[in-house]
Amino acid sequence: DAGITQSPRHKVTETGTPVTLRCHQTENHRYMYWYRQDPGHGLRLIHYSYGVKDTDKGEVSDGYSVSRSKTEDFLLTLESATSSQTSVYFCAISDTVTSGDPGEQFFGPGTRLTVL
Amino acid sequence: GDSVTQMEGPVTLSEEAFLTINCTYTATGYPSLFWYVQYPGEGLQLLLKATKADDKGSNKGFEATYRKETTSFHLEKGSVQVSDSAVYFCALYGGAQKLVFGQGTRLTINP
Numbered sequence: 001d002a003g004i005t006q007s008p009r010h011k012v013t014e015t016g017t018p019v020t021l022r023c024h025q026t027e028n029h030r031y032m033y034w035y036r037q038d039p040g041h042g043l044r045l046i047h048y049s050y051g052v053k054d055t056d057k058g059e060v061s062d063g064y065s066v067s068r069s070k071t072e073d074f075l076l077t078l079e080s081a082t083s084s085q086t087s088v089y090f091c092a093i094s095d096t097v098t099s100g101d102p103g104e105q106f107f108g109p110g111t112r113l114t115v116l
Numbered sequence: 117g118d119s120v121t122q123m124e125g126p127v128t129l130s131e132e133a134f135l136t137i138n139c140t141y142t143a144t145g146y147p148s149l150f151w152y153v154q155y156p157g158e159g160l161q162l163l164l165k166a167t168k169a170d171d172k173g174s175n176k177g178f179e180a181t182y183r184k185e186t187t188s189f190h191l192e193k194g195s196v197q198v199s200d201s202a203v204y205f206c207a208l209y210g211g212a213q214k215l216v217f218g219q220g221t222r223l224t225i226n227p
Contacts, residue, residue: 004159031213042120042205042217043160050213058214090159101167103148103209107159 003027004108006091012114019078021111023091025071031094032074033058033105034066036087043090049074081115088112118143118210122218129196130226137191137221139180139206147210149173149182149189154203154220163191163204198225 003026013019023032031050035043045058047066055066063085065077078085089112092105123138141149148167152160164173169184178193189206206218 033213033215040219042219044217045214048213056213092160101148101165101209102213103150103207103215104162104165105160105215107161109157109159 004091004093004106006089006108006111008111009109010112012116013081014116015082016080019081019113019115021076021089021091021113023074023076023108025074025091025093027093027095027106028071029093029095029106030071031102032068033092033094034064034074034076035090035092036060036085037090037110038087046076046089081113083115086113086115118147118208118214118216120206120208120216120218122204122206122221125220126222126224128224128226131198132195133225135191135193135196135200135223137204137206137223139189139191139218141187141189141206141208143187143208143210145210146184147208149180150207150209150215151178151180151189151191152205152207152217154205156202160205196223196225198227201225 007022033048034046044060049055049068067075091108094105119142150165151163153163154160164175166173166182172181180191203220
C-alpha cells in the first residue's frame, strides 16, 4: 500500500470554527490532491498541488485553502467551517514518473468531518 | 466539461452471479479511463484502467473495455463473490490533473 496517512480520521466541530486536515505521504510523489466525497456526487476535487508551494483550485474550492511547505505534507484548511462542509475528505497522491498516468492515484483512508 | 455517468445503485446480487456496472463518459479528446473500488471504511483503490480505444483493462477477475464509439467503459465480472461487496467508481482523466469521477455504485453480494 502507498504510504499515505490522514489526520485526524474523525472530527466534529462547530460552525464558524477553523479546521485543518493533514495529509502525509512517504512516497515522494509530486502531486497531491484533496477530494470530498458526498452521496450522489462521487468524489470532487477541492485543490491539488504539483510541487512544494505550488497549488491550484479544483471543482469545489470555495471555502477551502491549502498549503504545501514540504513534499510530504499537504494541508487543507476550512477557515470558517459551515454545515455544507460536512463530508468525508480524501487525500490522494500521484506521480507520472512511477505510474506514467496522472489518473492513477493512490488514496488515503479519509477523514470524516462533521460540522454542527 | 468532462463528465462520467454510472448506473444507479445500489446493486444486489447473489454469489456467483454475473456482474455488469454501466459507465458512460463525455470528454473532449482521448481520456484515460479507470475503475476504482472502495471497500467499507477505506479509501479508493485502483481496480483497472485503459488508456486508449479498444484497450481492455483487467484485474481480480474484473474487466472493462474502452469503447470510443459508444463512449462507454462498462465493468464486468463473470462470477462475483461476497468479498466483492464495495462501492465502485468509474473515472476519466482528460488532462490538467483533473480526475473526474462518476457518482459511484454500491454493490452488495449475498451468500
